[in-house]
Amino acid sequence: MDRLRDRVFPVIAILLVIVAAWYAFAVYMNAPFQRDLDRRAGLTPGTVEFIGKTLSQPKPTMPAPHQVAQNFFENTFLRKVTSARSLVYHSWVTLSSTLLGFTFGTALGILIAVGIVHVIALDRSLMPWIIASQTIPILAVAPMIIVVLAAIGITGLIPKALISTYLSFFPVAVGMVKGLRSPDLMHLDLMHTYNASASQTFWKLRVPASVPFLFASMKVAVAASLVGAIVGELPTGAVAGIGAKLLAGSYYSQTIEMWAALVAGSVVAALLVVLVGFVGRVVERSMGGRPA
Amino acid sequence: MMNSKPSWQVLLALVLCTIAMATMPMLASEATAPMSNGTTTLVIGLIALSGVASFAMFSGLASAAVLFVGAHGAAWLLISGISGNEGTARMPYFLLLAAAWLLAWRCVAVLSAIRPVSKQVRTFLRLLIPAIFGAWILIIWEAVTRGAGVPFILLPPPSAIAARIGNSLPILLADVRQTIFKAVLFGYIVGCASGFIVAILADRVPFLRRGLLPIGNMVSALPIIGVAPIMVIWFGFEWQSKAAVVIIMTFFPMLVNTVAGLTASGHMERDLMRTYASNYWQTLFKLRLPATAPFIFNALKINSTLALIGAIVAEFFGTPIVGMGFRISTEIGRMNVDMVWAEIAVAALAGSVFYGVVALIERATTFWHPSVRGGRA
Numbered sequence: 001m002d003r004l005r006d007r008v009f010p011v012i013a014i015l016l017v018i019v020a021a022w023y024a025f026a027v028y029m030n031a032p033f034q035r036d037l038d039r040r041a042g043l044t045p046g047t048v049e050f051i052g053k054t055l056s057q058p059k060p061t062m063p064a065p066h067q068v069a070q071n072f073f074e075n076t077f078l079r080k081v082t083s084a085r086s087l088v089y090h091s092w093v094t095l096s097s098t099l100l101g102f103t104f105g106t107a108l109g110i111l112i113a114v115g116i117v118h119v120i121a122l123d124r125s126l127m128p129w130i131i132a133s134q135t136i137p138i139l140a141v142a143p144m145i146i147v148v149l150a151a152i153g154i155t156g157l158i159p160k161a162l163i164s165t166y167l168s169f170f171p172v173a174v175g176m177v178k179g180l181r182s183p184d185l186m187h188l189d190l191m192h193t194y195n196a197s198a199s200q201t202f203w204k205l206r207v208p209a210s211v212p213f214l215f216a217s218m219k220v221a222v223a224a225s226l227v228g229a230i231v232g233e234l235p236t237g238a239v240a241g242i243g244a245k246l247l248a249g250s251y252y253s254q255t256i257e258m259w260a261a262l263v264a265g266s267v268v269a270a271l272l273v274v275l276v277g278f279v280g281r282v283v284e285r286s287m288g289g290r291p292a
Numbered sequence: 293m294m295n296s297k298p299s300w301q302v303l304l305a306l307v308l309c310t311i312a313m314a315t316m317p318m319l320a321s322e323a324t325a326p327m328s329n330g331t332t333t334l335v336i337g338l339i340a341l342s343g344v345a346s347f348a349m350f351s352g353l354a355s356a357a358v359l360f361v362g363a364h365g366a367a368w369l370l371i372s373g374i375s376g377n378e379g380t381a382r383m384p385y386f387l388l389l390a391a392a393w394l395l396a397w398r399c400v401a402v403l404s405a406i407r408p409v410s411k412q413v414r415t416f417l418r419l420l421i422p423a424i425f426g427a428w429i430l431i432i433w434e435a436v437t438r439g440a441g442v443p444f445i446l447l448p449p450p451s452a453i454a455a456r457i458g459n460s461l462p463i464l465l466a467d468v469r470q471t472i473f474k475a476v477l478f479g480y481i482v483g484c485a486s487g488f489i490v491a492i493l494a495d496r497v498p499f500l501r502r503g504l505l506p507i508g509n510m511v512s513a514l515p516i517i518g519v520a521p522i523m524v525i526w527f528g529f530e531w532q533s534k535a536a537v538v539i540i541m542t543f544f545p546m547l548v549n550t551v552a553g554l555t556a557s558g559h560m561e562r563d564l565m566r567t568y569a570s571n572y573w574q575t576l577f578k579l580r581l582p583a584t585a586p587f588i589f590n591a592l593k594i595n596s597t598l599a600l601i602g603a604i605v606a607e608f609f610g611t612p613i614v615g616m617g618f619r620i621s622t623e624i625g626r627m628n629v630d631m632v633w634a635e636i637a638v639a640a641l642a643g644s645v646f647y648g649v650v651a652l653i654e655r656a657t658t659f660w661h662p663s664v665r666g667g668r669a
Binding site for chain 2: 121128129132152
């Protein structure tokens with residue numbers, strides 16, 4: 001009961017305030033256009049009728065929450081998943097390149113972290129560049145990767161996945177370096193007294209110690225690789241995917257569609273993060289960890 | 293002494309040299325200005341001599357210096373030898389390049405093992421080692437793209453990109469002014485400030501904090517960049533729409549970090565402030581905000597990158613005919629890949645400078661914090 005009062009209630013209250021503010025904002029943003037329409041049609045609607053009209057325009061400046069929800073529901077649940085208008089279809093296109101890039105990125109990040117922890121020359125020379133690489137607005141490279149790879153005949157999943165890989169390897173690499181170094185001197189000394197070899201120390205001490213760090217950084221990485229996949233879809237000229245849907249929406253001012261696509265992207269992101277967190281908990285429990 | 297032991301990098305380099313000698317010549321027969329025998333001998337000699345000499349040296353520093361000269365001398369000769377003969381390189385060329393790279397690797401390994409006593413030398417080494425690494429990325433990039441004749445569209449050599457930057461400085465400057473000095477700076481300041489103010493509010497009202505924090509945490513996982521086209525529809529093509537995207541992107545990291553940081557001061561310190569009968573604002577300004585500073589700077593650093601990304605991606609959705617994102621998306625359409633790379637180099641430089649300035653301010657203002665004093669962040 002306390003949990004309900006302290007955790008759930010404030011969140012719901014804030015969400016309700018956001019929805020209310022959204023409605024108010026939608027009325028405010030759509031009012032000028034609606035007033036213009038009414039004046040041309042020679043109508044003088046009452047306040048309530050006027051507000052109702054601002055919330056039901058076909059191409060509003062700011063769609064109302066129920067319009068977005070309705071569009072999202074129709075395009076998610078009522079359409080066949082193979083239809084080009086189905087949000088499930090577009091989400092799947094984005095999700096597949098996200099997952100491919102995320103897998104590569106995680107593998108690469110772990111590989112780099114293992115190298116950095118074991119080879120001192122890599123630690124001193126590569127680590128500063130990994131950190132520096134993140135101060136670069138890398139998404140700017142996205143269109144070039146897509147177009148250039150298309151020029152030599154590589155299209156589809158791989159270029160988008162490459163961008164996701166780049167965005168997701170960094171959190172994993174940094175988190176894993178921290179995790180692989182997290183066993184303290186006492187534990188390392190204990191392994192030393194057991195006369196453990198470097199690989200035994202690695203597999204039996206460093207890897208188990210790094211698992212919580214791995215999943216924490218994978219949560220960040222999966223969100224980043226989704227962003228990479230969405231931006232990677234922009235320059236392909238709007239074929240398929242959430243990014244393409246956004247671009248098409250912005251060409252034709254289909255604001256409701258854009259918002260629905262945005263909601264779909266957010267749902268995918270939330271699902272991915274929750275899924276990674278869930279897998280992390282299962283793995284930790286199976287390794288004998290107790291919930292803190 | 294460890295340094296005098298033969299290392300596998302150098303041994304492998306010597307093996308590669310031998311194979312290269314057996315498979316000469318370096319350039320295909322249709323090369324217009326083939327490398328002279330003298331150059332070829334010099335390259336192999338440099339690699340072999342410096343490799344062998346590095347075994348004989350007793351101090352690590354001397355051995356590293358010999359390797360440094362050998363590796364970079366050989367690389368320079370190889371790259372200057374390829375000019376005029378682009379795309380005609382044969383296997384020995386790449387073998388020798390690999391050998392030179394192995395020497396550089398060995399050089400870095402030796403340098404990393406040195407534990408200098410004086411502080412200046414340590415700082416110098418800390419900068420030199422990554423610098424060698426970065427230089428070799430450029431060297432290999434240059435040598436391979438020109439040696440193998442990689443199509444210009446696929447990957448232009450760094451020298452061509454540098455030349456392009458030199459030739460189109462006015463355009464690049466105009467883009468930087470439009471994107472960074474108008475959109476990014478304005479959005480960054482407004483976004484960070486509003487995130488900070490809301491965080492203080494949330495701290496004052498516990499109900500707000502309990503409601504906002506989970507939402508803020510969730511939003512940070514969402515692809516916020518997707519609001520870019522919506523902002524372009526609302527605020528038009530000019531820089532205001534980009535600034536709006538930047539504000540939205542920077543708001544939540546600032547909010548979440550500041551709220552987390554405000555709980556960072558310990559109970560003891562807060563109790564002390566209570567015994568002084570200090571009110572909320574006194575406690576906030578004298579104890580809790582200073583304790584929050586590392587968190588705030590963390591958010592400022594994260595946001596410095598996010599702001600640039602937000603502004604550039606928002607420009608993909610429509611701009612006036614200036615701006616970094618605009619330039620990238622139009623020049624790639626015209627296949628002027630070197631211009632795109634030039635723009636990316638400028639963006640990378642701007643991003644690093646932005647981050648560096650924030651980091652410097654952090655060092656100057658939170659010098660008292662353990663994470664700065666200990667020298668390890």
